[in-house]
Amino acid sequence: MLPVVTDPAKLPLVFQDALNAGDIAGVLALFAAGAGMRTVTGEHLAGTEALRAEISGTVAAHGRLTNVPRHTLVGAETALLVTDWTMEIDGPDGERIAPTGTTANIARRDADGGWRFTLLNPLGTA
Incomplete structure (x- = not known):
């Protein structure tokens, strides 16, 4: 189990490390209850099972994420995190x-x- 992340600026790097380690449960622990995600194909997912399926697919395709945090803006117990990313992954044709x-x-x-x-x-x- 991942430790509690007390600095929102560290979330992208903790996410990266858990995903790269294939730790699906660890990645899911970084999401609030009822969280949602827009995928790179534009689909909107919500809820733990949909997020688990998306993260599992990335792990199965040997995803290797590199995150470079750009901005973290905090106000009212909410943070906006802007992060540059690269995802090395096996494409549909195996390349x-x-x-x-x-x-x-x-x-x-x-x-x-x-x-x-x-x-x-x-x-x-x-």
Whole structure:
């Protein structure tokens, strides 16, 4: 189990490390209850099971994420996290691809003092 993340700026790096380790439960622990995500294909997912399926698919395709945090803006127990990313992953034809982008993610501080993602948007403003 991952430790509680008390600095929202560290969320992208903790997410990266858990995903790269294939720790699906660890990645899911970084999401608040009822969290949602927009996938790189534009689909909107919500809830633990949909997030588990998405993360599991990334792990199965040997995803290797590199996050470079750009901005963390905090107010009212909410944080906007802007992060540049590269995801090396096995494409549908088995060839390794490396799409890139910039996220616009939202996190909130929970009662335990830990920060968790409420929305992930790897497509940023696109």
